[in-house]
Amino acid sequence: MHAYDFDQCIYQGDSTVDFYRFCLRRQPALLRYFFCQLWGLVLFAFGFIQKTAFKQRFFCFLQGVTDVDGTVDAFWQTHAQKIGDWYLARKTQDDLIISASPTFLLQPCCTILRVRHLIASRVDPATGRFLGENCYGAEKVKRLLEDLGIGAVDVFYSDSLSDLPMAKIAKESYMVREGRITPWAEFRVSRWEKAKRYFFSFEFFRFLIIGGVNTLNGVVFSYLFSRVLPAQVAFWCGYLLSLTISYLLNSAITFHERLGFSKMLRFFVSYIPNFLIQNIVVFLVHGVFGQTELMAYILAAVIGIPVTFLLLKLFAFRKKKP
Numbered sequence: 001m002h003a004y005d006f007d008q009c010i011y012q013g014d015s016t017v018d019f020y021r022f023c024l025r026r027q028p029a030l031l032r033y034f035f036c037q038l039w040g041l042v043l044f045a046f047g048f049i050q051k052t053a054f055k056q057r058f059f060c061f062l063q064g065v066t067d068v069d070g071t072v073d074a075f076w077q078t079h080a081q082k083i084g085d086w087y088l089a090r091k092t093q094d095d096l097i098i099s100a101s102p103t104f105l106l107q108p109c110c111t112i113l114r115v116r117h118l119i120a121s122r123v124d125p126a127t128g129r130f131l132g133e134n135c136y137g138a139e140k141v142k143r144l145l146e147d148l149g150i151g152a153v154d155v156f157y158s159d160s161l162s163d164l165p166m167a168k169i170a171k172e173s174y175m176v177r178e179g180r181i182t183p184w185a186e187f188r189v190s191r192w193e194k195a196k197r198y199f200f201s202f203e204f205f206r207f208l209i210i211g212g213v214n215t216l217n218g219v220v221f222s223y224l225f226s227r228v229l230p231a232q233v234a235f236w237c238g239y240l241l242s243l244t245i246s247y248l249l250n251s252a253i254t255f256h257e258r259l260g261f262s263k264m265l266r267f268f269v270s271y272i273p274n275f276l277i278q279n280i281v282v283f284l285v286h287g288v289f290g291q292t293e294l295m296a297y298i299l300a301a302v303i304g305i306p307v308t309f310l311l312l313k314l315f316a317f318r319k320k321k322p
Helices: 015-026 028-045 051-064 068-082 103-113 138-148 161-168 191-199 202-225 231-254 261-270 272-288 293-301 305-316
Strands: 002-004 096-102 117-121 153-158 170-177 180-183
Touching: 015 028, 015 051, 015 068, 015 096, 015 103, 028 051, 068 103, 096 103, 096 138, 103 117, 117 138, 138 161, 153 161, 161 170, 202 231, 202 293, 231 261, 231 272, 231 293, 261 272, 272 293
Parallel strands: 002 096, 002 153, 096 117, 153 170
Antiparallel strands: 170 180
């Protein structure tokens, strides 16, 4: 059996996002669900809910869709053309499409393609409620065994490294990017993609939010200490106090790690480059160029954020491989 991921793999785009846009164009009043969806995104971004719960909140708009089945059929009349030519050239009726997108959305497409086997997220099309876990990552392997009673496939195609569990149970596995097919073992993530994984992530978003709090704390504490201490000494005191608060917040919110003395030491070590950079900025801006202490503290606080995030992620809060 040949198994295929769907979105960004055989389908050029994200079918769920495209379907949502399609529904909004037909029924603009569905925007009334936007704040519920946005709140779900905020909760997911800060790690308070898991992906399944977030997607369930996203799909709440289905409650307002008039004739979901008819809307899905109309959607595929205009979007079936986004199925990649590379797949159409090799598809068979015995293929398996396995995807995190909902079953009710992909089943009509499978009918058009004459593909008999589909494993996808079980979502109630009337309410948007999930009737099981999001079919993602290791859940795909679990569903393969539950739904088809098999624990391996002959060939597997995907666009995402999150599908590594499926790639491991395939005799052959391939990475598909924009129609280009590369053996999984030969695929290498580009530097740009690595950067995106770090800096276009919810972890980095949470780090920036806490960094904003830390920046405010550092500026305020340093400024208050400067009323009774020399500017450089006041900066050190304010920096250490704000850094302690930052460790507590990053442990609880950004990286979801338990507090620990060794982790705290690694956290402080990770901030040494940031501390040195900020010291130099304070010295130059205030000591050399004669700007105000407040200006020096603000400029110092916003420099070195990407470097600090990488050090925290890869050193202070590095997760051990199982």
